């Protein structure tokens with residue numbers, strides 16, 4: 001124990017801990033909750049869970065993996081040695097043989113793991129900025145079939161506000177458009193899948209989460225590359241008409257927008273204003289079976305908010321890699337913001353797939369075109385006698 005007056009403590013899940021001088025964001029609790037659920041599911045499936053929490057801060061994750069996910073062993077590493085006393089006190093409730101605390105650079109830890117063939121079932125990397133300096137090395141510490149949890153706080157690069165920075169970080173050009181929150185997840189997944197593929201390995205998404213400022217993806221390391229020409233490509237957005245489309249490598253030189261055909265006889269596109277983002281991951285953001293197992297656990301633990309988040313993620317799995325914010329539909333259709341749930345129901349009635357985008361609960365993710373969405377929303381507005389519809393209030 002450290003001397004002096006006891007520090008105030010925080011409760012999160014089953015963990016009670018002091019923050020001290022560590023960086024700790026209470027708002028990121030959902031990211032830790034989902035990671036604990038995924039880790040607990042992994043423990044159920046494999047009968048084993050060894051975790052490397054490479055940037056542990058005050059140790060909240062290490063503690064929660066131990067107390068809630070039933071981790072057999074947790075390595076809590078934190079680069080800042082000034083947090084040693086806080087970490088030592090916080091992890092004291094765990095049995096002594098089940099954890100270890102170190103203060104090294106995360107990449108040194110990953111090198112050591114690789115050299116000693118000391119591989120982990122879950123490697124959690126909660127960095128500041130982009131995750132790319134830790135992806136190759138993090139893989140060295142992850143066992144085949146194990147999980148890697150990546151973080152990006154670099155929203156400026158992924159949202160098209162710094163495409164050059166995005167290119168340097170992710171090897172992909174990120175442009176600005178209405179679905180950039182999802183783009184952030186797809187850029188991380190694409191970079192990680194390509195990094196693994198270059199080593200003859202594959203990464204399969206487990207879940208992907210955007211919490212307002214931070215993008216996170218949990219992926220599973222598999223023995224064969226998952227990256228293909230079909231699931232790693234480009235998203236095109238037309239600033240002229242608002243239409244999204246995916247573009248594969250073979251058609252990069254022949255991208256045109258639907259709005260060009262609206263002008264008969266006009267051989268040279270004038271109305272469209274296309275931007276291309278990528279390459280990025282175009283495949284599913286989540287694994288349905290794991291989400292279902294996590295949701296069952298969340299129900300059993302009486303975690304309704306987490307179960308709801310997982311249900312929303314599950315519904316978007318097979319939908320296109322972009323979405324339309326409700327405000328954007330209102331602006332394009334020169335109408336009040338449409339009611340989300342009515343619009344989703346109307347799209348489904350007309351045979352489209354439609355769901356709430358997990359990254360923006362004030363939007364619609366669908367295989368319908370923007371034109372279809374606007375037309376349906378306009379018809380809804382005409383039918384409605386009660387004036388402007390209220391937008392859903394939850395994030």
Ligand SMILES: C[S@@+](CC[C@H](N)C(=O)[O-])C[C@H]1O[C@@H](n2cnc3c(N)ncnc32)[C@H](O)[C@@H]1O
Pocket residue numbers: 022023024025032054055056057058059060061077078079080104105106107126127128
């Ligand atoms: C975002 S905070 C971690 C928060 C913690 N995981 C949580 O959920 O509350 C990032 C932590 O990583 C540490 N860190 C940053 N770069 C590092 C590196 N290269 N190696 C090890 N630790 C690092 C920082 O000192 C900081 O405590």
Ligand SMILES: [Zn+2]
Pocket residue numbers: 238239240241242243257258259260271272273
């Ligand atoms: Zn267009």
